[in-house]
Amino acid sequence: MAHREPELGVTVHRERPPHPVPDSRAGYPGVLLRQQRASLRAASGVNALVCAIEDAQGLMMPAAPGQLLWVGVYSSSRRVPALLIPLQQPLDACAPSLRWTNDQLVAFLSRYRDMNFLKSHGRDNARFIRKQGLDRLFLECDAHMWRLGDRRIPEGIAVDGGSDWFLLNRKFVEYVTFSTDDLVTKMKQFYSYTLLPAESFFHTVLENSPHCDTMVDNNLRVTNWNRKLGCKCQYKHIVDWCGCSPNDFKPQDFHRFQQTARPTFFARKFEAVVNQEIVGQLDYYLYGNYPAGTPGLRSYWESVYDEPDGIHSLSDVALTLYHSFARLGLRRAEASLHREGENSCRYYPMGHPASVHLYFLADRFQGFLIKHHATNLAVSKLETLETWVMPKKVFKIASPPSDFGRLQFSEVGTEWDAKERLFRNFGALLGPMDEPVGMQKWGKGPNVTVTVIWVDPVNIIAATYDILIESTAEFTHYKPPLNLPLRPGVWTVKILHHWVPVAETKFLIAPLTFSNRQPIKPEEALKLHGGPPRSAYMEQSFQSLNPVLSLPIVPAQVEQARRNAATSGAGLERWLDSLVGGMWTAMDICTTGPTACPVMQTCSQTAWSSFSPDPKSELGAVKPDGRLR
Numbered sequence: 001m002a003h004r005e006p007e008l009g010v011t012v013h014r015e016r017p018p019h020p021v022p023d024s025r026a027g028y029p030g031v032l033l034r035q036q037r038a039s040l041r042a043a044s045g046v047n048a049l050v051c052a053i054e055d056a057q058g059l060m061m062p063a064a065p066g067q068l069l070w071v072g073v074y075s076s077s078r079r080v081p082a083l084l085i086p087l088q089q090p091l092d093a094c095a096p097s098l099r100w101t102n103d104q105l106v107a108f109l110s111r112y113r114d115m116n117f118l119k120s121h122g123r124d125n126a127r128f129i130r131k132q133g134l135d136r137l138f139l140e141c142d143a144h145m146w147r148l149g150d151r152r153i154p155e156g157i158a159v160d161g162g163s164d165w166f167l168l169n170r171k172f173v174e175y176v177t178f179s180t181d182d183l184v185t186k187m188k189q190f191y192s193y194t195l196l197p198a199e200s201f202f203h204t205v206l207e208n209s210p211h212c213d214t215m216v217d218n219n220l221r222v223t224n225w226n227r228k229l230g231c232k233c234q235y236k237h238i239v240d241w242c243g244c245s246p247n248d249f250k251p252q253d254f255h256r257f258q259q260t261a262r263p264t265f266f267a268r269k270f271e272a273v274v275n276q277e278i279v280g281q282l283d284y285y286l287y288g289n290y291p292a293g294t295p296g297l298r299s300y301w302e303s304v305y306d307e308p309d310g311i312h313s314l315s316d317v318a319l320t321l322y323h324s325f326a327r328l329g330l331r332r333a334e335a336s337l338h339r340e341g342e343n344s345c346r347y348y349p350m351g352h353p354a355s356v357h358l359y360f361l362a363d364r365f366q367g368f369l370i371k372h373h374a375t376n377l378a379v380s381k382l383e384t385l386e387t388w389v390m391p392k393k394v395f396k397i398a399s400p401p402s403d404f405g406r407l408q409f410s411e412v413g414t415e416w417d418a419k420e421r422l423f424r425n426f427g428a429l430l431g432p433m434d435e436p437v438g439m440q441k442w443g444k445g446p447n448v449t450v451t452v453i454w455v456d457p458v459n460i461i462a463a464t465y466d467i468l469i470e471s472t473a474e475f476t477h478y479k480p481p482l483n484l485p486l487r488p489g490v491w492t493v494k495i496l497h498h499w500v501p502v503a504e505t506k507f508l509i510a511p512l513t514f515s516n517r518q519p520i521k522p523e524e525a526l527k528l529h530g531g532p533p534r535s536a537y538m539e540q541s542f543q544s545l546n547p548v549l550s551l552p553i554v555p556a557q558v559e560q561a562r563r564n565a566a567t568s569g570a571g572l573e574r575w576l577d578s579l580v581g582g583m584w585t586a587m588d589i590c591t592t593g594p595t596a597c598p599v600m601q602t603c604s605q606t607a608w609s610s611f612s613p614d615p616k617s618e619l620g621a622v623k624p625d626g627r628l629r
Contacts, residue, residue, distance in 0.1 A: 102626040105265050109167065116211065117167040118203050119219040120160055129159060133241050138195045145195060147240035154190060157183075160207050161200030165268070166219045168202065172211050176202070183208055195241055221266035222256055224249045232418040247419060248274040254281055272300045274420050275363055283616070295607065296614040298362045301369070303610075305356040316514045317431035322353045323513065324580045326372035327573075329387025332586035337599050345597040347374035350382060357610045358426055359388065365426055366390055367584070369610050371592065379596045386603050386610065388587045391427055398501040406448065406469065409441040412493055412507040416477050430509050432485035432528045438493050439477040440467070447471050451496040454480060454537075457489025457509075458558050459551045462537035483538065487531035487561060489579060494549070508583045511564070511576050522568040529565035 100108075121128045129135055137148040153159055176184055187205050191197035206215050226247045233242040248271040249256075257267065270279055280297065290297060311319060330347045337345035350373045357369040367390035376383050395410055413423030414430065416437045423439070430436055438452060447470055454463040463480035488511035494504045515524050546553060564575050590603040592611055603611035619628055 100263070100265050108263065108265075112216070113169060114171070114214055115216050116169055116172050116206055116214045117216045117219050118206065119163040119166070120203060120217050121162040125159060128161060129153060132161060132200060133195045134159060134161075134200060136195070137193050138240075139193060143238065145239040145241070154186060157204065158207055159200065160203040162203060163219050163223065164196070164198035165221055165266070166202060169214065172206060172214065175209065175211060176205055195239070196243070218262050220263055221268060222260050222264050223268055224253055224256065229419050229421070245419060249278045250275045251277050251281060254278065257282070271420075273302055273358065273360065273426070274422065276300045276360065277363055280616075290615065294615055296612065297616060299607070299614065300360040301610045301614065302358040303355065304358055305353070307354045311352050311517050314517070316512050316517065317429050317434070317510060319352070319517060320431070320513045320576065321429050321510055321580065322356055322368075322370055323349070324510075324573075324576050325368055325370045325389045325584065325586075326353055326387055327577055328389055328581060328584065328586040329370065329372070329385065329589045330374055332387070333385075333589050333597070333600070337597055343378040344376070345600065346377045347383070347385070348377060349374050354384065355610070359608060359610075366608070367587070368427060369608070371610070376596045381596065383595050384592045385589055386592060387589045388608050389584045390587050391584055394506040394583070395503065396505070397503045402497060402500050402502050404448070404497040404500070404502050406442050406445040407440060407450075407495060407502055408443050410493065410495060410503060410505045411439050412436050412491070412505060413439070418477070421475055428507055430507065431512055432488060432509060434486070434509070435479055435482070435484075436507065437477050437479045439475065440495065441475055442469055442473050445471060448497065450502065451499065452478070453494040453496065453545070453549065454482075455492045455494065455551060456487045456531070456537070457491060458487065458561050459546065459553050460535050460537070461542035461545055461549075461551070464542055464545065481538070483532040483536060485528050485530075485532065487535075488529050488564070489561070490582065499548070506583070508579060510579065511572060513572055513576060520568065520572070522566070525568050525572060526566050530562070531565075
């Protein structure tokens with residue numbers, strides 16, 4: 001027999017519910033003035049219940065001042081209410097949440113201007129206190145949050161907390177800002193030594209203050225929580241605690257915007273370097289599509305350096321490689337644009353890079369855009385150019401391929417983000433004093449153990465270790481504890497299964513041409529570029545594996561590495577540029593202004609340049625309706 005879900009009914013009453021209520025509220029005097037009903041299927045769950053309440057409420061005339069509204073929730077199988085809810089103020093919980101406009105936001109907040117919108121944690125309080133470390137004493141010093149010890153929660157205070165994104169009304173803001181009563185004073189002192197004070201201070205003060213009846217458990221936003229990925233203790237280097245952080249939205253999360261049951265005006269997090277497609281999807285859904293042929297819709301440029309920042313804001317590794325990228329672009333101009341017997345497209349580099357952008361296309365990292373100055377040798381005039389450099393592909397499946405098929409990709413870098421599963425050091429700009437991390441991406445399959453081997457530029461095996469790959473593992477990462485400095489040059493990371501090669505990837509350790517943003521001195525270069533003492537990257541030597549892996553150590557290569565380590569000035573730049581040219585490609589070059597090179601394209605006319613049109617990101621004057629476009 002087919003199962004039929006019972007229907008729920010929602011009825012809104014004035015003053016007195018029509019059936020006895022098992023508490024003191026049953027004694028309210030008065031009569032039932034009016035009754036309306038809205039139905040829903042029980043299978044719709046809590047969200048549908050909220051909507052049904054809204055439907056019933058919407059049929060009513062507003063309550064008179066001071067009049068209490070009762071919401072009765074009925075089951076089709078019972079004649080008495082299953083639930084009676086006193087409703088003081090309606091909060092439009094079932095309005096469409098994705099297409100809200102600025103005007104609707106203003107109207108909503110104006111209507112509920114006396115309310116405070118905060119999202120509570122929704123779990124048991126003792127667990128929240130432990131999870132947030134509220135019973136621990138913290139102090140920030142030297143850019144690190146130190147845990148100093150235990151402490152007691154103040155007695156007589158109902159501690160609460162949740163999201164640190166909230167909307168507070170003026171009365172409450174003035175209260176927490178200017179009040180000198182014991183609650184505010186003591187809570188300010190208590191939260192001065194708290195790990196995440198904004199996630200609890202306002203909730204706790206509000207709920208214990210005379211303003212407690214103004215709290216609404218909704219901060220009007222949807223947050224992309226994925227605790228399996230977001231609770232990875234990825235900030236242990238800056239704080240003595242493990243917390244959680246929401247993930248960036250991606251296209252597969254779009255349904256979350258359509259399934260919100262409460263008013264939602266905001267969402268987080270969005271990050272174009274992780275995924276820009278979701279931003280475009282929302283943009284199209286909310287405001288319609290751009291005209292056909294609009295440029296730059298799938299491109300994203302992010303500034304990482306601009307001249308006013310000053311070169312002191314750059315690391316020596318970044319400054320070294322940005323200079324090398326610029327020279328790589330000038331060599332491309334000479335090779336592809338230069339005409340025999342002319343110097344009109346030949347340049348000499350001048351000064352430091354003027355700006356640097358990350359460039360993405362269709363959510364894939366395309367490399368760096370370096371704006372730089374150079375003297376045109378034909379007319380001896382300074383020109384400003386922009387060079388696009390792209391990293392070459394360095395991941396390679398073994399040939400012939402093994403029968404081990406779980407490995408999908410491998411990469412080496414720094415600043416591994418376990419939450420978003422990417423390296424924040426885009427392009428893997430690494431120097432001798434960096435501590436690289438090896439990452440592998442896996443397909444599903446049986447539990448297996450693989451061997452990972454790190455090989456330096458002269459075939460010295462720096463590290464080897466085994467990794468157990470569980471059947472459900474998607475990513476693994478590990479930072480071998482290598483002795484520094486790392487020898488500059490192209491490194492190789494090999495992955496083997498039962499000592500049969502599966503794949504390998506390469507990465508560059510760049511020799512530095514700068515130290516403390518000044519040209520590096522010969523003695524500094526020799527110290528940094530010679531590798532670790534006795535070429536020992538770890539206490540254990542893996543030299544016996546060289547014959548097994550067919551990795552001969554060639555004396556001539558070792559001697560060349562020694563000579564390279566002793567170079568400085570122009571010789572050091574040539575060594576660096578030869579390494580960079582093997583790992584990066586100068587894809588194109590353009591001019592930002594007048595040029596003596598007749599075939600040099602203008603940056604604003606290219607599709608890739610940071611000077612090319614980007615209508616989706618243009619900011620103009622704010623319109624009367626509060627929008628930018």
